[in-house]
Amino acid sequence: MLALMVNNRRYELDIEPETPLLWALRDEIGLTGTKFGCGIAQCGACTVHVDGVATRSCQLPVAEAAGKKITTIEGLAGDTLHAVQQAWIAEDVPQCGYCQSGQVMAAAALLAANPKPTDADIDAEITNICRCGTYPRIRAAIHRAAAMASR
Amino acid sequence: MTKHLRDVPTSGIENLSRRYVLKGVAAAGGLVLAVRLLGISRTSADDASKFGAAGMPHGTVNDPRAFVSIAADGTVTIVCHRSEMGQGVRTGMPLILADELEADWSRVKVAQAPGDEVRFGNQDTDGSRSTRHFMKPMRQCGAAARMMLEAAAAKRWGVDVAEVEAKNHQVVHKTSGRALGYGDLAVEAGAMPVPASDKLRLKDPAQFRYIGKGGIDIIDGFDITTGRAKYGQDVRLPGQKYAVIARPPVLGGKVVSFDASQTMKVAGVAKVVQIAEPKIPSAFLPSGGVAVVADNTWAAIEGRKALKIEWDHGPHGAYESKSYRGALETTARQPGNVLRSEGDLDAGLAGAAKKIEAEYYIPHLAHATMEPPSATVRIRDGKVEAWTSVQSPQAAHDLLAKTLGVAPENVTVNVMLLGGGFGRKSKPDFAVEAGLVSKALDGAPVKVVWTREDDIHNGFYHTVSVERLEGGLDKDGKPVAWRHNSVAPTIMSIFAPDPKHEVPFEAGMGLVDMPFDVKNLRIENGAAEAHTKIGWFRSVSNVSHAFAIQSFAGELAAAAGQDQKEFILDLIGPARIVDAKNTTKDFWDYGENPDVYPIDTGRLRKVVELVTEKAGWGRKLPPGHGLGLAVHRSFVTYVAAVVEAAVDDKGNVTVPRVDIAIDCGPTVNPDRVRSQMEGAAIMGLSLAMKSEISFKDGKVLQSNFDDYEVLRINEAPGETHVHIAPHGYDVLPGGVGEPGVPPIAPALLNAIFVATGKRIRTLPLGDQLLKA
Ligand code: FES
Ligand code: FES
Numbered sequence: 001m002l003a004l005m006v007n008n009r010r011y012e013l014d015i016e017p018e019t020p021l022l023w024a025l026r027d028e029i030g031l032t033g034t035k036f037g038c039g040i041a042q043c044g045a046c047t048v049h050v051d052g053v054a055t056r057s058c059q060l061p062v063a064e065a066a067g068k069k070i071t072t073i074e075g076l077a078g079d080t081l082h083a084v085q086q087a088w089i090a091e092d093v094p095q096c097g098y099c100q101s102g103q104v105m106a107a108a109a110l111l112a113a114n115p116k117p118t119d120a121d122i123d124a125e126i127t128n129i130c131r132c133g134t135y136p137r138i139r140a141a142i143h144r145a146a147a148m149a150s151r
Numbered sequence: 152m153t154k155h156l157r158d159v160p161t162s163g164i165e166n167l168s169r170r171y172v173l174k175g176v177a178a179a180g181g182l183v184l185a186v187r188l189l190g191i192s193r194t195s196a197d198d199a200s201k202f203g204a205a206g207m208p209h210g211t212v213n214d215p216r217a218f219v220s221i222a223a224d225g226t227v228t229i230v231c232h233r234s235e236m237g238q239g240v241r242t243g244m245p246l247i248l249a250d251e252l253e254a255d256w257s258r259v260k261v262a263q264a265p266g267d268e269v270r271f272g273n274q275d276t277d278g279s280r281s282t283r284h285f286m287k288p289m290r291q292c293g294a295a296a297r298m299m300l301e302a303a304a305a306k307r308w309g310v311d312v313a314e315v316e317a318k319n320h321q322v323v324h325k326t327s328g329r330a331l332g333y334g335d336l337a338v339e340a341g342a343m344p345v346p347a348s349d350k351l352r353l354k355d356p357a358q359f360r361y362i363g364k365g366g367i368d369i370i371d372g373f374d375i376t377t378g379r380a381k382y383g384q385d386v387r388l389p390g391q392k393y394a395v396i397a398r399p400p401v402l403g404g405k406v407v408s409f410d411a412s413q414t415m416k417v418a419g420v421a422k423v424v425q426i427a428e429p430k431i432p433s434a435f436l437p438s439g440g441v442a443v444v445a446d447n448t449w450a451a452i453e454g455r456k457a458l459k460i461e462w463d464h465g466p467h468g469a470y471e472s473k474s475y476r477g478a479l480e481t482t483a484r485q486p487g488n489v490l491r492s493e494g495d496l497d498a499g500l501a502g503a504a505k506k507i508e509a510e511y512y513i514p515h516l517a518h519a520t521m522e523p524p525s526a527t528v529r530i531r532d533g534k535v536e537a538w539t540s541v542q543s544p545q546a547a548h549d550l551l552a553k554t555l556g557v558a559p560e561n562v563t564v565n566v567m568l569l570g571g572g573f574g575r576k577s578k579p580d581f582a583v584e585a586g587l588v589s590k591a592l593d594g595a596p597v598k599v600v601w602t603r604e605d606d607i608h609n610g611f612y613h614t615v616s617v618e619r620l621e622g623g624l625d626k627d628g629k630p631v632a633w634r635h636n637s638v639a640p641t642i643m644s645i646f647a648p649d650p651k652h653e654v655p656f657e658a659g660m661g662l663v664d665m666p667f668d669v670k671n672l673r674i675e676n677g678a679a680e681a682h683t684k685i686g687w688f689r690s691v692s693n694v695s696h697a698f699a700i701q702s703f704a705g706e707l708a709a710a711a712g713q714d715q716k717e718f719i720l721d722l723i724g725p726a727r728i729v730d731a732k733n734t735t736k737d738f739w740d741y742g743e744n745p746d747v748y749p750i751d752t753g754r755l756r757k758v759v760e761l762v763t764e765k766a767g768w769g770r771k772l773p774p775g776h777g778l779g780l781a782v783h784r785s786f787v788t789y790v791a792a793v794v795e796a797a798v799d800d801k802g803n804v805t806v807p808r809v810d811i812a813i814d815c816g817p818t819v820n821p822d823r824v825r826s827q828m829e830g831a832a833i834m835g836l837s838l839a840m841k842s843e844i845s846f847k848d849g850k851v852l853q854s855n856f857d858d859y860e861v862l863r864i865n866e867a868p869g870e871t872h873v874h875i876a877p878h879g880y881d882v883l884p885g886g887v888g889e890p891g892v893p894p895i896a897p898a899l900l901n902a903i904f905v906a907t908g909k910r911i912r913t914l915p916l917g918d919q920l921l922k923a
Binding site for chain 2: 015016019020023026027028030031032033034035036037038039040042043045072073074076077081085088089092093094095096097098099100101104119122123124126127128129130131132133134135136137138139
C-alpha cells in the first residue's frame with residue numbers, strides 16, 4: 001500500500017511503486033483531467049504540481065510522489081476558479097482542449113514564480129505542446145491572468 | 152416502432168454516470184419536443200442529389216424531433232451530431248439552431264449524438280463540411296421548433312397563430328402582450344405537427360441574434376479548463392481493463408510466432424490476445440498484432456515491452472524514403488497522365504523568353520493528435536457499446552457490427568470529445584480493436600490505449616510527393632506556359648488494389664482546379680505505388696499542391712523581377728468564374744455543385760488584396776527579414792497568407808508575424824474561424840519547418856515528439872492576425888477547419904527567399920539554412 005495526497009485528499013493505492021504518477025492518477029484514482037500525451041516528458045499534457053512545482057507526472061514514479069502534496073487540474077480552483085482558469089475562459093483558449101489541463105497547470109506554476117512574465121519568459125518556461133496551435137491565446141491568457149492577479 | 156429521443160444515450164461527454172441527459176431533463180417533469188422518430192424529411196433537391204450534403208451517406212435530417220428537447224424549466228437541449236475536435240462544432244451547430252429557435256443561448260445545453268446517421272444525417276466530421284452542409288437543416292430544425300411553440304401558444308390562448316411571435320425564449324401575444332415561456336409550452340408544442348419544409352418561416356438574416364455575431368464562448372470551455380471534459384482516453388467503466396497492442400511495424404506484416412511468458416510475469420498483466428491480421432488493402436480495419444490486457448495502462452505497457460514477437464514483414468519490408476524519393480523524381484520527369492490541358496504547352500515553353508523548372512518534395516506526415524487514439528468497448532447480453540473519439544461514429548458502428556458479427560441495432564457508439572482529429576480519427580480502427588479485445592475477454596469492458604509511439608508508428612500518413620513544375624515567361628515577364636506533374640501515392644490504396652494515381656478527390660485539391668490564367672498549360676499525374684497506409688491529413692492533397700504551386704509562383708515572380716503580390720494578381724487574372732467543369736477531368740469541387748460553388752477568382756483576388764493591405768505589404772523590414780505571400784482555394788473557401796520570416800546570421804528562422812485572410816462566405820461563430828486560422832498557421836509552420844515521417848526497412852523511423860517535432864510556443868509566430876472577409880448571405884458558407892493550412896508553408900518559403908535569396912524546395916526546412 002502506498003499513500004498519496006492529491007488535492008488535499010488521501011488515497012491508498014495497491015500499485016507497483018515504479019508506476020508513473022500519471023497512471024496512478026488516471027487509472028487508479030480516476031482523476032482523468034491529467035492527460036497522457038507522450039509518456040516521455042516531451043509534451044507536458046500530464047503536468048501536475050508536486051509541492052507547488054510543475055511536474056510531468058508521466059516521469060515521476062508514484063513511490064517518489066508519496067508524502068508530497070500533489071495538485072491536479074481538478075484541485076487547482078479554490079472557492080473560485082484560479083486566475084489562470086478565468087483568463088483561459090475569457091480568452092477562449094482551448095480548441096480540442098486536450099493539452100489544456102497541462103497548459104493551465106504549467107501557467108499557474110509560472111505565475112506563482114514570476115507574477116509578471118514577459119513573452120520571452122513565457123516562451124522559455126511554457127514548453128507544453130499544443131497540436132491545435134493555441135499558442136497565441138496561451139500567451140494572451142497568461143498576460144491576462146497576470147493582470148488579474150495584480151489588481 | 153416508436154422510440155423516445157430522451158432515451159438516447161448521449162455521448163458520455165457528460166459524466167458517464169449521467170449519460171442519459173435527455174432522460175434527466177424529461178424526468179425533471181418537462182416533456183420533449185422529440186416525440187417520435189417518424190417522417191424524417193430530407194433536404195436533398197432531386198436534380199442536384201449527387202452534390203453537397205445530399206451526396207453524402209444519409210444526407211441531412213431537418214426534423215426538430217431528432218435535435219431539440221425542451222424541459223419544463225425552459226432548458227433547451229440541442230443535440231450536436233458532429234464530432235468536436237477543436238473546431239467548435241459543439242458550439243456552432245447548436246448556435247444555428249438556437250438562433251432560429253429564438254432561444255436564449257444561456258439556457259441552452261448541448262448533448263452529443265451517438266453514431267446514428269439514419270436519425271441525424273451524415274456524421275462524418277471531415278472535409279470541412281459541418282457548417283457547409285448543416286447550416287440549412289439546423290436552421291430548419293430551429294424554425295420548425297419555434298413554429299411548433301408558436302402554434303401551441305396560439306392554441307392555448309385560442310388566438311390565430313399570426314397574432315403570436317416567439318422571441319427570446321418566450322412566445323408573446325402581440326396585441327395583448329401576454330407571454331408564455333418555452334418551458335410552459337414544451338409539452339403542448341411536442342404534440343404539434345412538425346411543419347413541412349416548404350412551410351417553414353426562416354428568419355431574415357438581419358434578425359440573427361447569434362449567427363455571425365461573435366462574443367460566443369465555446370460550450371466546453373469551463374469543463375476543459377477545470378479538467379472535467381471527457382475524451383476517449385478518459386473513459387472509465389466499472390471493472391474496466393486496459394490494453395495496449397503490439398502491431399505489425401510494416402504494412403501487411405504478420406505475427407509468425409510470439410512468446411508471452413515474460414509478459415505474463417509482469418505485475419498487473421491479465422491476458423494476452425492475438426488479433427488477426429486483415430487482408431491488404433484493409434481500409435479501416437486494425438492491423439492485427441498482439442494485445443496485452445492489464446489492470447492499468449502502465450502494466451499493459453510494461454507487459455508489452457516483455458513480449459517476444461517474430462514478425463513476417465511482408466511485401467513492403469523494403470520501403471525506404473530516400474530511394475522512394477528518387478523514384479518519384481524519376482517519374483515526375485517523364486510524362487504523366489494528362490488531367491488537364493489548355494493551349495499548346497510545348498509551343499508555349501519553346502517560345503518562352505525565360506524557362507524555369509523546379510521540383511518540390513514533401514514527406515509523409517503524422518497527424519499526432521494530442522490525444523492518441525483510444526476506445527473502450529463493453530459487450531453485454533449480445534449488445535456492444537463503445538465509447539470513443541471518432542470523427543466517423545457511423546463507420547465505427549458499422550465496422551464493429553461487422554467484425555463482431557452482431558446486428559447493427561445491437562451496437563451503440565458513444566462519441567466522446569476528440570483530443571484533436573485532423574483526419575486521423577476518421578479511421579475507426581482503434582474502436583474495432585477494442586471490440587475484438589473485449590470479445591476475447593467475454594465482453595468485459597476494455598480500453599485500448601494507443602501510446603504516442605503507436606500513433607507515430609501505425610498511422611494513416613499524409614501522402615509523400617514530388618511535384619515538378621515548369622514555367623515559361625515572355626519577354627515582359629508574363630507567364631505563357633505552365634506544366635505541373637504531381638506524383639504521390641493515393642489514399643485509394645487503402646481501399647482497393649493500388650490504382651497508383653491520384654483520384655479525383657485528390658487531384659481536385661488544388662491540382663487540376665489550379666485557377667491561374669495561363670494560356671498554355673498541362674497538368675499531369677505520374678504513377679506512384681503506396682508502401683504504407685495513406686490517409687487524410689488536415690487539408691489533404693492541398694498541402695502538397697499548394698506548397699508547390701504557390702512556391703513556384705514565387706519563383707516565377709522572382710524570375711520576372713516582379714513583386715509577388717502584383718505577379719500573383721496577374722497570374723490569377725481578372726475576376727471571373729473559372730470554367731473548371733469543362734476544362735478539367737472529373738472536376739471534384741469538394742463534392743459540391745460547381746454551379747453553386749464555382750471557382751471565383753474575384754474572391755481569390757479579394758483575399759490577396761485584404762491580406763496584403765492588413766499585413767502592410769511592402770513595409771520596410773529589418774535586415775534578414777522577408778515577407779512571403781500565398782493564396783489557395785480549398786474546401787470551397789479562399790485563404791491568403793502573408794508570413795514574415797526572420798533569418799539570423801546562423802541561419803535560424805523565426806516567424807515574427809503571420810496575417811491570414813479568409814473568405815469562407817458567411818460565418819456562424821467568427822471567433823472559432825479565427826481560432827481555426829491561428830491553429831492552421833501553427834500546423835502549417837510545423838509541417839513547413841519541422842515534421843517528417845520517413846521509412847526504413849518498411850518501418851517508421853520516428854517515434855515520439857522528440858523526433859517527430861511540432862511547433863512549440865517559443866517557435867510560434869510573434870503575432871497572428873486573422874482577417875475575415877465580410878459577407879452577407881449572397882454566397883453559401885464554405886469550409887473552415889482545413890483551408891487555413893495550405894498557404895502557410897509556401898508563404899513561409901517565399902518569405903525566406905526574400906530574406907535570404909535561398910529557395911527551399913524540400914520540406915521540412917529543418918537545418919537546411921543553418922551555417923556550420
Ligand atoms: S505525457 Fe508526460 S510530458 Fe507528455
Ligand atoms: S487545444 Fe488541442 S492540443 Fe491544445
